[in-house]
Structure formats: structure tokens, C-alpha cells
Amino acid sequence: MSDKQPEWQAEQARVDEVVLQVDRRMETLEEQTSGTHSEMVDIRKNFWDDVTVNFEDAVEMAESFASLKQQAEVLSERERTHLHASRQLRTLRKLKSSPYFGRIDFLENGEPTADQVYLGIASFRAQGSEQDLIYDWRAPIASLYYDYPPGPAQLTTPAGQIRGELLLKRQFVIRDGEIVSLFDTGVTIGDELLQEVLGRQSDAQMRSIVGTIQREQNRIIRNERSRLLLVQGAAGSGKTSAALQRVAYLLYRFRGSLSADQIVLFSPNPMFNSYVSTVLPELGEENMQQTTFQDYLAARLGHSFKLENPYAQLEYALRAEKEHGYEARMSGIRYKATTGFVRLIDGYLGVLGGAGIIFRDVRFKDEVLATGEDIGAYFYGLDRSIAVPNRMRLTAEWLLGLLKARQKAAQQEDWVDQAVDLLDKETYLRAHQTLKRQNRKLKADSFDDFDRERELLGQYVVMEAVKPVRSRIKKLTFVDIRSTFLRLFLSSEIAARAAAHAGIELPESWECICKDTIDRLLVKKMAYEDATPFLYVVERIRGFQTNTSVRHVLIDEAQDYTAFQFAYLQRLFPFGRFTALGDLNQSIQAHAGAEESTGFKALAALHKEAETETIVLKQSYRSTRPIVEFTSMLIPGGEEIQPFNRDGLRPKLSVAGNRDGLHALIRERLDALAAEGNRTIAVICKTAAQSLLVYEALHGVPAIRLVESETSSFEPGIAVIPSYLAKGVEFDAVLVYDASGSHSGYGQESDRKLFYTVCTRAMHELHLFALGSAGPFLQGPIEGYYDTAPKSADVQTH
Known part of the structure; x- marks a missing residue:
């Protein structure tokens, strides 16, 4: 107009x-x-x-x-x-x-005039008025805007179905109170608005997308029925954005009964938390709890083991192919990610219900109060129909009874008198106050009597000596979980019994897996693939520490989670509804490729089919059409990905004859991209080790920074970043370091999804660099979807 x-x-x-x-x-x-x-x-x-x-x-x-x-x-x-x-x-x-972004005119059946509804990020009405000037995008009537073209439409409200006709659907871009553009549109949010939004430079944080929500995204956002919502979406399809708007919608819809601290987001890394941290506050909502699964594991196990993180595991998978024991480790990583291993551990726990848990001696000072054998005999003497955690509690009560009797007897022993003599004045007064609180009949002058004083101080000394023992018993530390867990791998007989109990067969590589697992656990090293199974055994024996307050759990990059991690989270949040977001084409963890280890099958199996809904997003919005067309050629089934019609430059490949030449080409391209005004630029390397080398080689480039697994904030500028940390984040321009087929590049079939993931981070420009020659993923029909850099004295051109 x-x-x-x-x-x-x-x-x-x-x-x-x-x-x-x-x-x-x-x-x-x-x-x-x-x-x-x-x-x-x-x-x-x-x-x-x-x-x-x-x-x-x-x-x-x-x-x-x-x-x-x-x-x-x-x-x-x-x-x-x-x-x-x-x-x-x-x-x-x-x-x-920007007061609002949309308008609908809705004529309800039987009404003489249409309602004009303007939609923005929050409701607003003038003082003294009963009519909203702006409706919140989360209000029920807003679903008409997202779901229908002009014509017949219906609206579900708490009062029931309302039918009518959508007479007008209009979109606005308003800045500083001035309408910049205005247009009427059909069923989808108009290309004009999307072009305007998607064509901007990337920010340091993800933006709210309430003005550009598409119909399928709206289904994700407003889903209230499903206990499990699975969202499989192509790279750049808006999965994460829709999930965050979903949180905002749920907080609005159930205001008064749902709060932000009852929602938790498991994101792929700390930097991603920073990237999405502004979306909810931008919509006027408090941020939900945000964490990573690794942070949770570290909080539970970090004090007892040297815990490996998933990035170190992936680095090993990508770099250690020639090291001794590599195949055994990779076999273990893949097997421990499957539902088969979940069943084996469940089978082992079934065996442990009858025999096999290892107990530690319980000591009071230098004396054994109860031997591990005594504790085992008591535990297994209890009724086997009682659940293991409940039998543990009964065993703890028995031990506390033994401790109480020992405490009483200890008051007459010589060591108590010696300890009383060594009490300093401060401790003496503290003991007096403690005993006074415990015995209201004790008067201030009771300490005038020497024998009474000695008796009371002796009670205090023994009570203090018993306190740590009592605490350890209550925490069930008399159970040796590490030795019990190790027993599965140490004894082929027990492993066979566990497999038989579960109705499965052990894998052919079981013996190698056992040796690899034992070698680490004996020196208190916890591999990432063992952490969740170990914690699962801890909880199944001692009793699950469930979180009953959390009502919604969102898992981003869910394709990278294992069957065991899904099973664990399901038990951890028994009252939570799950929203899992992912892209099977971006499965890049070390266990990727293991049967049933990635994707959503394992999570879906934990829920009733009637309570589960799956939504597939095929439209990709992040990248320009040329970039999407190129990346779609990298994966099987890529033809199903639908690019948004946003024009741009084709990806470009430059091949250097040596590493110095490669770095010179990258420096030149970085200078040009920065001069063009790109705010976020990434040099994406395959591994962290490669990233460090490249960062040092590019030293002196303005605004360059190295992103590591501990990096907690996403900032504008030039980032040198390993492939797996770039997941979920987008950049104005991406430079892929070494797209050759060498070991440092992407030459194996197992590298395909990693290469796809790297390339799909680019919003506006994608530049590929290779050392020596282009890799296998850049050869064949895909050559028609990218350009090659012109020859120069320092460059070999593909």
C-alpha cells in the first residue's frame, strides 16, 4: 500500500x-x-x-x-x-x-459487525476503557491470525467453539511508532514480513518471532494436550524459537498455576543458554530454568569422579582413530547409548534384588560397627517383595539402632574423658548451650556440680563423634555403588544372568567393552557414556531423587541424547510434560549411528501413543535459498527440505595448496565480511584442537575470539569455534575450515552429518575452504550448487 x-x-x-x-x-x-x-x-x-x-x-x-x-x-x-x-x-x-504486528477482522456467526483485533507482544487497553487496543499474541483469538487465511474460520475458547469468517488479515512493520510497511496476506505469515525479519544481520541473542510464527510453529506453541511433544525439524526451521514462544504461551495460558521455575530447558551448551536468554524477557516473562545435561551430571558426580564431558568424548571420536583401544571405546560408546543397554542395566538391577550388592563396613572411630557382610546379610534377609530402596531404608534404621546402642556404651570409655579435658572454652560454652537446648530442665547452675558437668560434657563429646557416622548412614554410603556397578563388567557370569533376566543377548564386543570400562572406573574416571547409567543405578538402589515441582521439560538438540538419558530424565521429572526438539540429520555425537541411540524412538517408547504428538517442520528459514539448496544436497532426503525464497550469494569454495595459503585466504575473506557490516562471523573448525591452532594462526584479526566448551556468552564479532559448539546457533557468515577429505577435514561417511550441521549455521553467506582438494561431500552433482574461487598464484582451485 x-x-x-x-x-x-x-x-x-x-x-x-x-x-x-x-x-x-x-x-x-x-x-x-x-x-x-x-x-x-x-x-x-x-x-x-x-x-x-x-x-x-x-x-x-x-x-x-x-x-x-x-x-x-x-x-x-x-x-x-x-x-x-x-x-x-x-x-x-x-x-x-512497535505497538503491534498484526490485525484480523473476524465476523462471528450471528453477529452484525466484525471485531477488529490488533495483536502485539502484550495486551493493552486505555485507562477507563473495557476494550483492548492491543491483544496479546497468546490470547485464544490470536490463533486465527496464525492458522487461517481470509474466509471461514473457527476459534476454540474455554467457553467452546466459535465459528465465523476472517474478513481481513493484515501485517505491519512498525518502528519508533511509524508504520514502515503494511500488507494484507493469506494463510501463512507473508513473505514480505519474513523477508524483512530474516534479511537482518544476526544478533548476539535469539529474537522473539511472535510476528512471524507459521501455522506449524503455532501448533507447537499452543499444544496443551500432549505429555510428549516431539518436534523434528530441518536446520533453521525455527524449532528452538517456537519452543521458547511455547514457554511464553504456557506461562500466559496457565498464569497463576504455572511459574517460570516450574519449567526447565536442557540446552546443548552454556553459550546456547546465553544465546536464548533474552527471548522470554523480551515477551515480558521471567526466564525458565536453563541448564545442560552435563551440568546436572557434574553436580551429582563431579565430587566423586573425574567426569568426562560430551565434547571431550566427541573430540576423542573425531581425533583418536589411530590410538590403541579406539575401537573398544567406540563400541562401548555406541552400545551404552542403546535401549539394549538400558534393558541390560534393568536386568542387572533385577539380579541385585536377590544378591550381589556390595556393602562397606560401617565404622565408629577405629571400630567396625557392622561389617559389609553383616549389612548384606541383614539387607538380603528382609522380605524380597519390598523394593530395594525401601529395604535400604530399613537397613539404615537397623544400623542407626546399632549406633545408638554404641553411643550409649561409649560414654563410659576413657577416650571420652580425654576428649573432655581437651575442650577449649569456646567449645565448652557451645556444649553447654547445646545441652541446655536439648534439656529444658537443665539450669544455668547445673555445671557447678563436677560429676554432673563431666557427665554432660561426655554426652556432648560422644554426640559430636557419632554425628558424621549417623549422617553417612542416613545417606546410605554403606552401599558401595562403584564396586556394585563394576561387578557387571568384572563378572561374565553376572553379566550373562543380567542379560537373561532382561531377555537380551550381550553384544559381541562385550569383553572389550568390559575391559575399557573397568580400566577407567578403577582409577575413578567416569566416561561420559557411563555417567548416566551409573547415576541410574545409584538412584534405583538408593531411591530416585525426583523433582516433582517441574511441570514442563524442554530438551533441545534431543537427537544427541541417548536412550539412557531419556529414561533417566523421565524418572527424574515424573510429573513433567516433555517437549523434545531435534533434527536427525544433525546427530553428531560419538554414539551417532548406534541402533535406537539417537532420534526420538527411545523417548516415545516411554509414553503412551495417545499422549504423544509429532510435528515435522520442513521449511527452512535461517539461510538464503542458495545455501539451503546446497546443504540439502549433503544429506539423504534433503529434497524434502523447503527453502524460504530469500535470495543471496551461492556458497563459494576456495582451495589452498598449503596451510599458510589457507590462512591467508581466510584472513582476506574475514576482512571483506567485516567491511560489509556482518555482525556475527564464524570460522567453524572440526575439533577444539583445530580451533586453537586456527585461532593462533589468525591472531591479530580484529574482534576475533576463541569459543571453547566453557564459553558462557554469545557475542558479536568473529568466533573461531569447533563444529559441535556451533549447533543451535546462527551466524551472518560462516567460513568452514578445511572442507577437504583429509583426516583434519570431512572425509568419512561418519562426518556427513557433522559437515551438514556446520554448513547450516550460515544465514547470509557460506564460504568453504579446503587444503589440497575438495572433500568427497563437495564432489558430484552438488558441484552445481556452489561457486569456486578464481585461480591465483597462491590458490589451487577445485
């Missing part, structure tokens, strides 16, 4: 009116926040003024306590009010700049 058209002018007049109303609301809120802030400062400043607490006068102490409690409640109420108003102000500032 031309800006001279009356329709445009009328829409701009409405924007002006809404901005005026927003301004008025902001003025009111700013006055309120200023007032409440001053009150909070005064209350905090004078909180303890005129408060004297007389601990000898119970009445006065109670009055002082009541006064303090009242002031604390007033302060808490003011802080809540101030926080709420501050959040409203942040939202209003966004609305002032």
Missing part, C-alpha cells in the same frame, strides 16, 4: 493514538515506581531505628518481633508492587516503539 492511501493514513492515525495512550500509562507508572522506590529506601534505611529487643522481657520481645514482622511485610509488598510496575514499564516501552 502507498503511504498516500487513506487506509495507510487511518492505520497510522490509530498507531499514533495507541502510542499516546501508552505514553500516558507510562507517565502514571513512572510516578508510581518513583514513589514506591522512595518508600522502599526509607523503610530499609529506618528498618532497625527505635527497635530495642529485651531478651529478658518476653512480652517486649514479642511486641518487637511483631513490629519487625509488620515492617518486613510492608517492605515486601512495596518491592512486589515496584517489580510489577517495572516489568509493565519495560513492556510499555516496547509497545511504544
